[in-house]
Amino acid sequence: MTDPVLLDVSDGVATITFNRPDAMNSLDVATKEALLDAVRTVADDPAARCVVLTGTGRAFCVGQDLKQHIEILQSGSPDQLFRTVDEHYNPIVTSLAGMAKPVIAAVNGVAAGAGASLAFACDLRVVADTAGFNLAFAGVALSCDTGSSFTLQRLVGPAKAIELLYQPRTIKADEALALGLATRVVPAANLAAEGGVLAATLAAGPTVAYGAMRRSVAFAAGHTFEESVAFESSMMTLTGATADHAAAVHAFVNKEKPVFEGR
Numbered sequence: 498m499t500d501p502v503l504l505d506v507s508d509g510v511a512t513i514t515f516n517r518p519d520a521m522n523s524l525d526v527a528t529k530e531a532l533l534d535a536v537r538t539v540a541d542d543p544a545a546r547c548v549v550l551t552g553t554g555r556a557f558c559v560g561q562d563l564k565q566h567i568e569i570l571q572s573g574s575p576d577q578l579f580r581t582v583d584e585h586y587n588p589i590v591t592s593l594a595g596m597a598k599p600v601i602a603a604v605n606g607v608a609a610g611a612g613a614s615l616a617f618a619c620d621l622r623v624v625a626d627t628a629g630f631n632l633a634f635a636g637v638a639l640s641c642d643t644g645s646s647f648t649l650q651r652l653v654g655p656a657k658a659i660e661l662l663y664q665p666r667t668i669k670a671d672e673a674l675a676l677g678l679a680t681r682v683v684p685a686a687n688l689a690a691e692g693g694v695l696a697a698t699l700a701a702g703p704t705v706a707y708g709a710m711r712r713s714v715a716f717a718a719g720h721t722f723e724e725s726v727a728f729e730s731s732m733m734t735l736t737g738a739t740a741d742h743a744a745a746v747h748a749f750v751n752k753e754k755p756v757f758e759g760r
Contacts, residue, residue: 499516499517500516500531501515501516501517501525501527501528501531501532502514502515502516502528502531502532502534502535503516504535504538504539506539506542506544506545508697508700509544509545509546509547509697509700509701509759510545510546510547510548510549510693510696510697510700511539511542511544511545511547511548511549512548512549512551512696513532513535513536513539513548513549513550513551514551514552514553515528515532515551515552515553515556515557515558516552516553517553518552518553518554518555518556519554520562520564521554521555521556521558521559521606521607522552522553522554522556522557522558522559522612523558523559523560523561523562523563523564524558524560524561524562524585524611524612525562525565526565526581526585528562529581529585529586529589530585532585532589533585533588533589533592536589536592536593536596537592539596540592540595540596540598543759543760545598546598546699546700546701546704546759547598547599547600547601547696547697547699547700547704548596548598548599548600548601549600549601549602549603549692549693549696550593550600550601550602550603550615550616550619551602551603551604551605551689551692552604552605552606553605554605554606555606555607556605556606556607556608556609556612557602557604557605557606557607557608557612557616557628558608558609558611558612558615558616559607559608559609559610559612559633560609560610560611560612560613560614560633561581561610561611563637582642586611586642586643587642587643587644589615589643590614590615590618590643590644591644593615593618593619594618594644594648594715595712595715596708597705597708597709597711597712598704598707598708598711599620599621599699599704599707599708599711600618600619600620600621601619601620601621601622601623601692601695601696601699602615602616602619602621602622602623603623603688603689603692604616604622604623604624604625604628604630604679604688605625605628605685605688606625606627606628607628607629607630607631607667608628608629608630608631609630609631609632609633610631610632610633610634610643611642611643613630613631613632613633613645614641614642614643614644614645614648614649615643616630617644617645617648617649617652617678618643618644618648620711621680621681621695622673622678622679622680622681623679623680623681623683623688623691623692623695624670624673624674624678624679624680624681624682624683625670625682625683625684625685625688626670626671626682626683626684626685627670627685628670628685629667629668629669629670629673630667630668630673630678631665631666631667631668632645632649632661632662632665633665634662634665635662635663635664635665636665641662645662647718649661649662651718652676652677652678653676653677653678657676670682701757702757703736703739703741703742703745703757703759704741704757704759705735705736705739705741705759705760706736706739706741706742709732709735709736710732712728712732713725713728713729713732716728739760740758740760741755741757741758741759741760744756744757744758745757
C-alpha cells in the first residue's frame, strides 16, 4: 500500500508530500493521521530547519475526501465526520502554523478547501502558474476550517475573505499573486527547483531567528501593542543568546560571511 504522505529530511529541509494523486490528494482519515504525524515529527526535529509542504500529481490538496465523507454520513454516525476537525484538522494546522521554523507551501496544483487552508498557514507560497486556490466550503454547505478564518483575512483583508468564502471559485495563480495569496508564481516545470532553492536558502539561515520572527508575528496578531513589544523583547533575549548571533556579529566585524547552524 502506498503511503498517503511522504516525508524526507535532507540538507536541513524537510519535505512533506501529499501522495494520493489519483484522489487529488484529498484527505481521508489515513492521510490526515499520517499528515499530523509528519508535521509533528518535523516540528520537533532539529535536523529540519525549513519545511516544505507539497503534493504529487495534478493537485496540491483538494481538502476533505468527499467519497469517504459520504460513506460515513450514510453509516449513521455523522458525529464522526465533525470530530475530525478537533482530532485532525486543528492539530495539523496548529502545529504547521506554530512550529518555530520557516514553512513553505510549494503549490503544484489546485489547493481547495482544507488544502487551501493548509497552504495559507505556511509562511510563503510558491505557486505553479497552472495552480490555483478555491475556498470550496460553501459549495458543500459547510463553514470554513483548518484556520482559514484566521489566515485568509490576514492575507487579503476581511471583506475579500468573506467574498472568497461566500462565492467560492478557482483563483488562478496570477490573481492569487495580485491578491497576496501567492508569494511567487513560477512555471510549473520549475516549481520543485524554485521551491528547493528557497528552502535551501532558509535552511542555511539563522533559523532560530526566523522561528522567533514567526512567533512574534503570530503573537502580535492577537495581542495589544504593549504585549507585542514585550514578546519581541523575550524573542530578542532568546536569539541574542544563540551561537548564530555570536557568529554573525563576529563575521560582520571581520568582514566575513557568517555560517549559521540553527542554534
